[in-house]
Amino acid sequence: MQTNDSTVRLQNISKKFGSVVAVEDFDIFIEPGQFVTLLGPSGCGKSTTLRILGGFIEPTEGEVFLGDDKVTKIPPNRRNVNMVFQDYALFPHMTVSENIAFGLEMKGQNKAQIKKRIDELLEFMQLDGFGDRKPDELSGGQRQRVALARALAPDPKVLLLDEPLGALDAKLRKQVQIELKTIQQQTGKTFVFVTHDQEEALTMSDRILVMNEGRLEQDGSPKDLYYHPETTFVAGFIGETNMLSCSVKKIDDDYVVLDWQGNELRGVCRSGTAKEGQDVSAAIRPESISCSAKKPGNKGVMKAKIIHRVFKGSFTSLSLEVDGVKDCILNATLAGALAEQLGDEEVWISLDPDYLSVLLR
Amino acid sequence: MTRNTRLLMSMIFWAFIIYLFLPLIMMVMMGFKDSEFIGFPIRSWTFKWYQVAINDMEVLGIFAYSMTIAISTTILSLIIGTWAAMALGPTKFRGKFILFALACLPAVIPGIISAISLRIYAQSLDITPGMWAIILGHTVHNVPFVTLVGIARLNSQPESHIDAALDLGADNVIAFMRITLPFLVPSLIGAGIFCMLTSFDDFVRSFFLGGYEPTLPVYIFSQLRTGMSPEINAISAIILLITAALGLSAERLMRRNKKKV
Incomplete structure (x- = not known):
């Protein structure tokens, strides 16, 4: 296993909330530049796993590695990963540009650098001209792109996405799935995506990790999972x-x-x-x-x-x-x-x- | 509902409105009476009492004193109230309910009881009756309102906002200053106006905790005893206008930010 800055390793992760086991002995290695999806029904532990990666939850057991660094106890503000939240979590009192700038300001970049990066991202996300709008003046799809731009702005090693398409209507969702995959390929970043929607997972992923009741059921490419399920759960859940x-x-x-x-x-x-x-x-x-x-x-x-x-x-x-x-x-x-x-x-x-x-x- | 009952209902409503506003209307009318004495009949009308009121240096001084107290109270209440709201906000902890009840208590304790106990307390702390004692008293009374409004607003803030700020590299202090505080501002403006009005209007606490210098309500009360001139009505009418405008705009502010989260 070759490690570099943007590899992710979850080593025998377990998380218990009181007596409830959310994640049990989860062990994965993610290669850089992959689009990896955590797929499973609600309550299967996929979001908990993602939040452990983001630093919002500390695992009960096991270690988290980003590259060669052990980050298990490092809080989210000092981890080089960023998250796109389910409800986008755009700051309502800030404009689109100010939202995107937030992470850059926290990194201590100067005004000129920040301005350049914002312009770059607005163009990349096809949001030119929307920089001065407030989030509530945008459509759902636009908000989703702002959230993505904001998370990409500080140039994270790994991007975490927590069901970011759930709020979009079915037609737009299909379009955004393809956009998201394209953005992942263009940026070459590692994306870890969480969803309960099997179609979404099949469309976008290089690799899917199917979870059920806190455990990893199967790990494989979309085709593997579809044609060669290894458990009755996977066979029944996908397609x-x-x-x-x-x-x-x-x-x-x-x-x-x-x-x-x-x-x-x-x-x-x-x-x-x-x-x-x-x-x-x-x-x-x-x-x-x-x-x-x-x-x-x-x-x-x-x-x-x-x-x-x-x-x-x-x-x-x-x-x-x-x-x-x-x-x-x-x-x-x-x-x-x-x-x-x-x-x-x-x-x-x-x-x-x-x-x-x-x-x- | 038949036509008759509907008519009856609206008549009762309007009777209530008249009952509510008649005293106010009479008070305002007396301010325009061209005579030294308050009371009917009004034979001739004048604006002179308003002129007297605005040029009365004593009244202006008392007004400024009341305003100083109101503004200081508001600032203190906002700071302490916001702090308490953050402590009692969305996070859960053991004994939260008891702390919450304690924080709300000063708002529901009868004014006279709180005034007497504050007077004794201030004395035992060697705070002389006067401006600081009044500010202390008003602040104790107002903090719960700021706390309650603040908690309500905080509960409507998605948790993910703070998570996002942390995720993007902010620490807790920056997240509070740049994300939570701006989110609270509309509610805090409303609560602030409310604090100013209650402090400005308060009689019991100001009376018990005050020194020789009266606040406006205390002054008006003392004038009442020594025989009141229509100047008081003019002053009251001006205050009525200002407070109504402030109160209504505060109410609007709070309602608007309830709709738009």
């Missing part, structure tokens, strides 16, 4: 998924062979070693189920009945009842044209073994 109750039949060279109520399935187990006879869950995305009208030649095909079909424009969503399987309706999505070729009732399906995740229980 839509089919969850099948199976038992392990045998382990062959490449795949784990599963028995799903008499049907044979193959999948990959990444979270540990599956043992023969063990009860497991198998997760597969709706788009990893292929359907065809005629019986294909390959192995592992199952016959199913279409019990529901919903046309959604670019794709069609099918509800399938597999022969011999009780209490489980599979959800499959097909690109528009493919769905049209299917008959009304009978269909042959196969589950792509590379995208079938075997999850230990």
Whole structure:
């Protein structure tokens, strides 16, 4: 692990509030220039983790490192990280320029330097001409950009973002997601972003840390998390998924062979070693189920009945009842044209073994 | 509501308004009476009492004395009250409620009781009755109002404002001076005007704690006993006008910053 000024390391962090455990044994290393997202439902400890990084909360156990410096007990005003707050926390009595200048003044920069930096940031954030406005004269999106400019102004090593898009409407949020990613790439800074919105996380992140009940569930790229979830929580939390109750039949060279109520399935187990006879869950995305009208030649095909079909424009969503399987309706999505070729009732399906995740229980 | 009850309701309301304002109207009218004595009938009208009032050096001196007390009281109350509000603000601690109750107590203690106890207290501290004793008394009475207004305002300040200031490199003192204090200012202006008015208007504490030099209310009271001329009405009318204007603008200020956080 190469450290430089803008690497972040949380070493076995735990935080207890009284008897409530907010974060438990959290251990991560963040490389410089990455867009890292802490993703999880509310109360999963993601905001606490971010505030530990910012210096607002001291961990009960463990150490925080910025580069090679141990900063566990350093207060926020002496840490070289800045935060964009959920409600932006713009100072209402100051203009946009004064807000941006605040951090620079605290650093003791002179007037000319400050003026130059403000102009630079206003231009960078497409806020030219808004310098003399007060925060309450700005739209939500503009306020969000001012908050970002203010946090970037002192040139922090790491930028922390605490659900900064939550207050924006859905359409604007999509646009800001792309803007934010662009800004991160242009500045080359390490961004640590907190959100409960899985779509937001998938859109922007280089790396996602999924948290649940204070623990790290899975750490990986958006694609890893989506296609290869390692726990039932991750499989259920991100995107839509089919969850099948199976038992392990045998382990062959490449795949784990599963028995799903008499049907044979193959999948990959990444979270540990599956043992023969063990009860497991198998997760597969709706788009990893292929359907065809005629019986294909390959192995592992199952016959199913279409019990529901919903046309959604670019794709069609099918509800399938597999022969011999009780209490489980599979959800499959097909690109528009493919769905049209299917008959009304009978269909042959196969589950792509590379995208079938075997999850230990 | 039927038409009749609505009519009855509005009649009661207007009767109340008249009952409220009639004494004031009479007082103001007497100030324009061209006679040495207060009372009906008024045969001729004049502005001369106003002229007498503005040129009365004794009254002007007493007015200045009252103003000095009011302004000093206000400054002291604002400083102590803001400090108390910060201590009793959003942060939670054991025994906060008891401290809060203690801080509010001076505002609800009957004036006469507080006046007597302050008089005894001042004497035991060797503070001679007079300006400083009155300022002390008024400040004790006014601090709770500043504290209450301050706490209300502080509770509406998002915690993240202070976090943001710290995050950007400010220490606690700078965060207070540059973020919290400006946030409090509209409320403090309102509370300050309120302090000035209560201090200016106070009779009981000023009477008990005062020395030979009377404050304006005490002076007016003494004139009442020695036989009052319409000059007093003129003075009262001027004070009425100023205080009403100040009071209304304070009320507006406080209401506006409630809407706009």
